[in-house]
Amino acid sequence: QVRLVESGGGSVQAGGSLRLSCAASGFAYSYSTYCMGWFRQAPGKEREGVASIYSGGSGIYAESVKGRFTISKDNAKNTLYLEMNNLKPEDNAMYYCARRRFSGSRCSVRIVASDFGYWGQGTQVTVSS
Numbered sequence: 001q002v003r004l005v006e007s008g009g010g011s012v013q014a015g016g017s018l019r020l021s022c023a024a025s026g027f028a029y030s031y032s033t034y035c036m037g038w039f040r041q042a043p044g045k046e047r048e049g050v051a052s053i054y055s056g057g058s059g060i061y062a063e064s065v066k067g068r069f070t071i072s073k074d075n076a077k078n079t080l081y082l083e084m085n086n087l088k089p090e091d092n093a094m095y096y097c098a099r100r101r102f103s104g105s106r107c108s109v110r111i112v113a114s115d116f117g118y119w120g121q122g123t124q125v126t127v128s129s
Helices: none
Strands: 003-007 010-013 018-025 036-041 048-053 069-074 079-084 093-100 116-119 123-128
Touching: 003 093, 018 036, 018 093, 018 123, 036 079, 048 069, 048 079
Parallel strands: 010 123
Antiparallel strands: 003 018, 018 079, 036 048, 036 093, 069 079, 093 116, 093 123
16 A cells, blocks of 8 residues: 655745655555655645656756755655755645656656645645745
């Protein structure tokens, strides 16, 4: 059974930093063979793709977070991270970790929720101005 558990959310002031983690378990194949992503959803808004990464290397980012957020993947620990710097009030949202449906399916250029079949429960990020 696939399980994704996020942690690391919290409340910070604008300009501050947070590091989100997502611990994965129950994958049928090696964690390194899956595209993983971070999404966020603010109240009253649609879920938005933030970043995704395949097997190490550079990630794919939404324009709104480029240069501020960094996604990384520790394949030995089956853990996904999102380092968030220079946080802004518009980053306020519930952040979700997600896994693409199939092993070996690389991340697409666009981070689209419908490409991901497994989701964590979310962790709240609150940024005050």
